[in-house]
Amino acid sequence: MPHESLTESLYAVAATAKGGRGGHVTTEDGVIDLELGKPGSKTNPKANPESLFAAGYAACFGNAILSVGQATGLDLSESTVTAEVTLGRTDTGVGLAVALTATLPGVEAGAAQKVLDAAHERCPYSKATRGNIDVTVTLG
Structure with missing residues (x-):
């Protein structure tokens, strides 16, 4: 990007x-x-910095999901996002990785994956981390 x-x-x-x-x-x-x-x-x-980052990313990604739902006519108000932030060693020192797991109750898996993909494109935290750290997005 x-x-x-x-x-x-x-x-x-x-x-x-x-x-x-x-x-x-x-x-x-x-x-x-x-x-x-x-x-x-x-x-x-x-x-700690990682717990604050996890909270911020989970909330931001959750809002991106709601935004996609609003644009596509899906009620995603019961969706949840868990952001697991890992602090670890890299080849050059210390870095972060993020695993996002989202649940979208009542949404078929294929449609839910499309929502997650769109949310990952528009979430400001996803944009800020893209290409910088490993971020995975999984449907829970």
């Missing part, structure tokens, strides 16, 4: 982090004000 520049701003928000992965993050609007912690900690679980 070619580079896309914004032609109109629809929304902007700024977040500030202090202390890296073990620090604190806030958004300028005060909606997010979180202590961060080590990914996968069982003794002291806290939000």
